[in-house]
Amino acid sequence: MKTGRDKKDNARSVARGSESAKDAPRRKPSxxxxxxxxxxxxxxxxxxxYDTALLRKTLEAMRTASKKYDTEVHYALKANANVKILKIIRGYGFGADCVSGNEVRRAIECGFLPSLVVFAGVGKSDEEITHALKKNIGCFNCESTGEIKVINALANKLNKKATISIRINPNVNAHTHQYITTGLEENKFGINVWELPDVLHVIAQCRNINLTGLHFHIGSQVTDIAPFKSLCLKVNELQQWFESRHIYLTSINIGGGLGIDYYNPDKNAVPDFDGYLGVFMRFLNLRRGQTLHCEPGRALIAQxxxxxxxxxxxxxxxxxxxxxxxxxxxxxxxxxxxxxxxxxxxxxxxxxxxxxxxxxxxxxxxxxxxxxxxxxxxxxxxxxxxxxxxxxxxxxxxxxxxxxxxxxxxxxxxxx
Ligand SMILES: Cc1ncc(COP(=O)(O)O)c(C=O)c1O
The missing domain is CATH 2.40.37.10 (Lyase, Ornithine Decarboxylase; Chain A, domain 1)
Structure with missing residues (x-):
C-alpha cells in the first residue's frame, strides 16, 4: 500500500513513530x-x-476505490466541519462520522442522509443521544456498557430501537504519535476484548437496542500497512468469537486513520485509497451480506x-x-x-x-x-x-x- 509517501519516506515515518519535524527535506519553489x-x-x-479542484479529485479517487471494494464511506467531520466543504463532500454520496451532537446536527443540515450518519465518542450526553435518536441516525458506535444502557433507556422513552455497533479497542499499535493513537488498551476509547462477555450480557437485556456491527479506529496519520493488516487479523478473530455465540453481524467499520504525505504535498496530493481499501479486502474475512464501512477524515481533506x-x-x-x-x-x-x-x-x-x-x-x-x-x-x-x-x-x-x-x-x- 502506498499511503501518499514514497517508500523511503514511509520507512522513515514508521521508524520515527511520530510526525516529528526532524529531518524535513529542503524546500523547493512553490x-x-x-x-x-x-x-x-x-x-x-x-x-x-481550500483548493476545491484538489478536494474533488481526492473525493473522486475515494469514491472510485469505495465502489470497487463495495465500501461505505463516512467522512469524519472532526477533521474539518466547514459548511462549504461538507456540502461538497456530501455530493459524493458519502455518509458522516460524528463525535458530538453538534456534528450530527451540522452533518444533517449540510445534507448528509441521517441513515448514513454514525455517531462515536466516549462521552455522549443524554441530550446528544436523544437528538440522534430523534433524527434516526444510522448507527451509534458504542464505547461502554454504561453508554449502551443509557441509549437503551432513552430509546425506550422515545419508543424506538437504536441500531448500535460495539466500538472495540483492538489493542493494535498504529505506530503514530502517542496523542493520535486510539486503539491501545491504555487509551480511553472503545470496549476491551475482555469486556465483551459482559457487553453481550447487557445487550441481551436491552429491548431497545439492535446490535448490528463492530467498529474500530486504531489511530490517525497511519502511513504503514502493518497496523491495518494487524487490525484485519484481530477483526477476523473477533468475528469467530461472535459467531461461536450465534451472533451474526452485518457491518464491520474499520474507522479512519489513513495518513497523508506532509513532506511532499504536491507530489502525493491524493492518497492511495485503492491500496488502503485493498488491504482490508485482502486480509479481512468478510461474511456474505456484510458491509465494510470506513471513516476517513484527514486523507480526504488535509492536502x-x-x-x-x-x-x-x-x-x-x-x-x-x-x-x-x-x-x-x-x-x-x-x-x-x-x-x-x-x-x-x-x-x-x-x-x-x-x-x-x-x-x-x-x-x-x-x-x-x-x-x-x-x-x-x-x-x-x-x-x-x-x-x-x-x-x-x-x-x-x-x-x-x-x-x-x-x-x-x-x-x-x-x-x-
Ligand atoms: C472514530 C474515528 N473515526 C474516524 C476518525 C478520522 O481519522 P482520520 O482523520 O485519521 O482519518 C477518527 C479520528 O480521530 C476517529 O476517532
Missing part, C-alpha cells in the same frame, strides 16, 4: 501560480484557502487546505532567527500539540537564492506556538506571505480563541 499569490496578497491574513499568513516581524537572535507570523497555534494547533511537520513556503520573498534558517512562530503567548524550527527559507521580510501546507485537516476544526483571537476566515478556490 507550486502556487503567480496570479493566485497576487490574490492572496489582497486578502487580510491569516485565512484558510487541499492551506493556511495563509503574513510575516509581522523577523527577529534575528544569536541562537535562532525568528519569523513571527500573524497566524499562530490558535489557527493551526497540530505542531504545538503533536510536534507535527507541515511544509512552510514563503510565496513572496524576492531573494530566492539566499536561504536562511528560521524558527517560524506565531504571535501567541506560548513557547509552543511554533510551526517549525530551523526551517530553510529565502530571506524573509515583514509583509511576506508565508503558507503552511496540508492544513485542511484538524486545522480550522481545532481552532481556538485563546488570547481572544478572531477566528480566521476561509475561502474556497472558487471564491477568490
Amino acid at each position: 507550486m502556487f501560480p503567480r496570479a493566485l499569490i497576487d490574490k492572496f496578497k489582497k486578502i487580510p491574513t491569516p485565512f484558510y484557502y 487541499c487546505g492551506t493556511l495563509v499568513s503574513r510575516v509581522l516581524f523577523v527577529k534575528n537572535g544569536r541562537q535562532a532567527n525568528f519569523i513571527i507570523l500573524d497566524a499562530g497555534m490558535t489557527e493551526l494547533i497540530r505542531p504545538a500539540l503533536y510536534q507535527s511537520y507541515h511544509k512552510i513556503e514563503n510565496l513572496t520573498g524576492t531573494k530566492r537564492n539566499s536561504i536562511v534558517s528560521y524558527d517560524v512562530t506565531g504571535p501567541i503567548c506560548e513557547s509552543s506556538d511554533c510551526f517549525g524550527k530551523a526551517i530553510d527559507l529565502p530571506v524573509t521580510e515583514r509583509g511576506d506571505i508565508l503558507i503552511i501546507r496540508s492544513a485542511g485537516a484538524y486545522g480550522e476544526s481545532m481552532a481556538l480563541d485563546y488570547n481572544l483571537r478572531d477566528r480566521a476566515k476561509s475561502f474556497m478556490s472558487t471564491e477568490i
Whole structure:
C-alpha cells in the first residue's frame, strides 16, 4: 500500500513513530501560480484557502476505490466541519462520522442522509443521544456498557430501537504519535476484548437496542500497512468469537486513520485509497451480506487546505532567527500539540537564492506556538506571505480563541 509517501519516506515515518519535524527535506519553489499569490496578497491574513479542484479529485479517487471494494464511506467531520466543504463532500454520496451532537446536527443540515450518519465518542450526553435518536441516525458506535444502557433507556422513552455497533479497542499499535493513537488498551476509547462477555450480557437485556456491527479506529496519520493488516487479523478473530455465540453481524467499520504525505504535498496530493481499501479486502474475512464501512477524515481533506499568513516581524537572535507570523497555534494547533511537520513556503520573498534558517512562530503567548524550527527559507521580510501546507485537516476544526483571537476566515478556490 502506498499511503501518499514514497517508500523511503514511509520507512522513515514508521521508524520515527511520530510526525516529528526532524529531518524535513529542503524546500523547493512553490507550486502556487503567480496570479493566485497576487490574490492572496489582497486578502487580510491569516485565512484558510481550500483548493476545491484538489478536494474533488481526492473525493473522486475515494469514491472510485469505495465502489470497487463495495465500501461505505463516512467522512469524519472532526477533521474539518466547514459548511462549504461538507456540502461538497456530501455530493459524493458519502455518509458522516460524528463525535458530538453538534456534528450530527451540522452533518444533517449540510445534507448528509441521517441513515448514513454514525455517531462515536466516549462521552455522549443524554441530550446528544436523544437528538440522534430523534433524527434516526444510522448507527451509534458504542464505547461502554454504561453508554449502551443509557441509549437503551432513552430509546425506550422515545419508543424506538437504536441500531448500535460495539466500538472495540483492538489493542493494535498504529505506530503514530502517542496523542493520535486510539486503539491501545491504555487509551480511553472503545470496549476491551475482555469486556465483551459482559457487553453481550447487557445487550441481551436491552429491548431497545439492535446490535448490528463492530467498529474500530486504531489511530490517525497511519502511513504503514502493518497496523491495518494487524487490525484485519484481530477483526477476523473477533468475528469467530461472535459467531461461536450465534451472533451474526452485518457491518464491520474499520474507522479512519489513513495518513497523508506532509513532506511532499504536491507530489502525493491524493492518497492511495485503492491500496488502503485493498488491504482490508485482502486480509479481512468478510461474511456474505456484510458491509465494510470506513471513516476517513484527514486523507480526504488535509492536502487541499492551506493556511495563509503574513510575516509581522523577523527577529534575528544569536541562537535562532525568528519569523513571527500573524497566524499562530490558535489557527493551526497540530505542531504545538503533536510536534507535527507541515511544509512552510514563503510565496513572496524576492531573494530566492539566499536561504536562511528560521524558527517560524506565531504571535501567541506560548513557547509552543511554533510551526517549525530551523526551517530553510529565502530571506524573509515583514509583509511576506508565508503558507503552511496540508492544513485542511484538524486545522480550522481545532481552532481556538485563546488570547481572544478572531477566528480566521476561509475561502474556497472558487471564491477568490
Ligand atoms: C472514530 C474515528 N473515526 C474516524 C476518525 C478520522 O481519522 P482520520 O482523520 O485519521 O482519518 C477518527 C479520528 O480521530 C476517529 O476517532
